[in-house]
Amino acid sequence: MAISTDILKEERKATWRDDLRKKLKNKDRMNISRVKMPEEEPEKRTRFQDMEVNKGLTCEQAVKEASRCLDCANPTCIEGCPVSINIPKFIKYIENEDFLEAASVLKETNALPAVCGRVCPQEKQCELKCFYKDKLEKDPVAIGYLERFAADYEQDSGKMRVPEIAPSNGTKVAAIGSGPASLSWAGDMAKLGYDVTVFEALHEIGGVLKYGIPEFRLPNKVVDKELEILEKMGVRFVTNFIVGRTATIEDLQAEGFQAFFVGSGAGLPRFMNVPGENYNGILSSNEYLTRVNLMRAYDKSNDTPVLQGKNVAVIGGGNTAMDSVRTAKRLGAERAMIIYRRSMEEMPARVEEVKHALEEGIEFINLANPIEYYADEHGRVNRMRVQRMELGEPDSSGRRSPVVIEGSEFEMDVDLVIVAIGVSPNPLIPSSVHDLKVSRWGTIDVNNQMQSSKPELFAGGDIVRGGATVILAMGDGRQAANSMHQYLQNK
Numbered sequence: 001m002a003i004s005t006d007i008l009k010e011e012r013k014a015t016w017r018d019d020l021r022k023k024l025k026n027k028d029r030m031n032i033s034r035v036k037m038p039e040e041e042p043e044k045r046t047r048f049q050d051m052e053v054n055k056g057l058t059c060e061q062a063v064k065e066a067s068r069c070l071d072c073a074n075p076t077c078i079e080g081c082p083v084s085i086n087i088p089k090f091i092k093y094i095e096n097e098d099f100l101e102a103a104s105v106l107k108e109t110n111a112l113p114a115v116c117g118r119v120c121p122q123e124k125q126c127e128l129k130c131f132y133k134d135k136l137e138k139d140p141v142a143i144g145y146l147e148r149f150a151a152d153y154e155q156d157s158g159k160m161r162v163p164e165i166a167p168s169n170g171t172k173v174a175a176i177g178s179g180p181a182s183l184s185w186a187g188d189m190a191k192l193g194y195d196v197t198v199f200e201a202l203h204e205i206g207g208v209l210k211y212g213i214p215e216f217r218l219p220n221k222v223v224d225k226e227l228e229i230l231e232k233m234g235v236r237f238v239t240n241f242i243v244g245r246t247a248t249i250e251d252l253q254a255e256g257f258q259a260f261f262v263g264s265g266a267g268l269p270r271f272m273n274v275p276g277e278n279y280n281g282i283l284s285s286n287e288y289l290t291r292v293n294l295m296r297a298y299d300k301s302n303d304t305p306v307l308q309g310k311n312v313a314v315i316g317g318g319n320t321a322m323d324s325v326r327t328a329k330r331l332g333a334e335r336a337m338i339i340y341r342r343s344m345e346e347m348p349a350r351v352e353e354v355k356h357a358l359e360e361g362i363e364f365i366n367l368a369n370p371i372e373y374y375a376d377e378h379g380r381v382n383r384m385r386v387q388r389m390e391l392g393e394p395d396s397s398g399r400r401s402p403v404v405i406e407g408s409e410f411e412m413d414v415d416l417v418i419v420a421i422g423v424s425p426n427p428l429i430p431s432s433v434h435d436l437k438v439s440r441w442g443t444i445d446v447n448n449q450m451q452s453s454k455p456e457l458f459a460g461g462d463i464v465r466g467g468a469t470v471i472l473a474m475g476d477g478r479q480a481a482n483s484m485h486q487y488l489q490n491k
């Protein structure tokens, strides 16, 4: 049964948690089906690198979706959000058409809601814990779509509010790296009245949000608008500054910085070390995506090009692999293929990215693994040898392990191979800070307060977790800001 328009109209006049809830019964709310995100058509969107696939909800769609929320007494969705957004509260503001207030609720705990609404794996986080999903096995409330809606509405309204800032306490603190972990840390430290500087090695602020995730999923202008607010909050951004090279942490301490947050990420690509992997035309997803996104190699008039291919194989099944293969398709690949050693069910990529890739004609060659590459007389890759796999027992991640099927090898033509099998932490900070405790994988060891073995140095995001997610990095940034504040107050 669809919700009656009359009830919706009446409901819009009311305020959050007033008697409107009594008028729209839970059984009516539960009968509304989950909204579908409007999308650009695959044939059209695959012609442009910078055309966003999801178009965002209309006001009407957002209000209707928001009215599905039951405003549970124990809202478990909040537990599923690493930055603890008050989910029912912002959703009720949307239901009540107070979209700017909904955005304010988001910004109480999330410095980048327009980003998170687009890229968080909601199906594994807040939406997984939504009452509908958890208890009724129905489609959860589209929390991510609603988060994006409220944040975009505020950005488009030109009335972006700057969160309240405590009076300056004059204490200088710095972040190393400008990815989501540092940005979320910076927002919280600025709110507490600190003098915050973020040092970034590249010429753009945003970390993976700028150099990794393509425009068709996360437009740079959306990230820039969120950065503007941090700037208005007094956060200073310094680009082209490599901590450990341009200046060491000791140099910065001499300049008066009292504490540091290391959010330097995991930007070191991994390779498979199979024969022929050094041929031309085989590159890491990091290099490929950075050239396209940050250096704008998709614009042919630009003088920083990227190799193009007709038969492009992307090795891996995560978000990075999906972004690479969909980019290759947009750059003109005739066959854009995912080669993944497990099955579709084990793919770590966001469900929506896999769906979009399938719609765009990406070929999935699952349960397969490359074991050797061959090249033409110019040293450019032209073929690869692949081995078939089957699934065995679950490994430590709980996913079933791929096992080689003997005698199952086959060859295929390729002229571009992008390796997207994971990343390792950036080694510069761990290796340039004396006495810093580091794990055997190169990640920085921290306690549950995100504090390292050097008390003035806190860390979070991928440099602590290895490759993880935007929202986990942001949750770390928030925890580190809280702990650093305690540390500096007690110092």
Ligand code: FAD
Binding pocket: 119, 120, 121, 176, 177, 178, 179, 180, 181, 182, 199, 200, 201, 202, 206, 207, 208, 209, 212, 213, 241, 242, 243, 244, 263, 264, 265, 266, 267, 289, 319, 320, 323, 350, 426, 428, 429, 460, 461, 462, 463, 467, 468, 469, 470, 471, 473
């Ligand atoms: P990063 O975002 O990696 O930022 C670290 C920054 O530190 C970089 O800008 C780097 O240049 C800088 N830096 C490093 N060393 C120094 C130094 N010595 N001095 C100064 N600066 C330094 N997650 C999701 O949740 N959803 C997705 O859809 C998703 N898609 C992804 C797609 C791609 C292509 C990639 C690569 C990752 C994706 N992720 C996704 C993962 C997510 O982006 C990361 O987990 C997250 O960005 C980690 O944040 P961070 O702040 O720890 O580091």
Ligand code: SF4
Binding pocket: 068, 069, 070, 071, 072, 075, 076, 077, 078, 087, 088, 129, 130, 131, 132, 141, 143
């Ligand atoms: Fe709303 Fe679902 Fe959260 Fe309950 S669990 S408050 S229904 S979003």
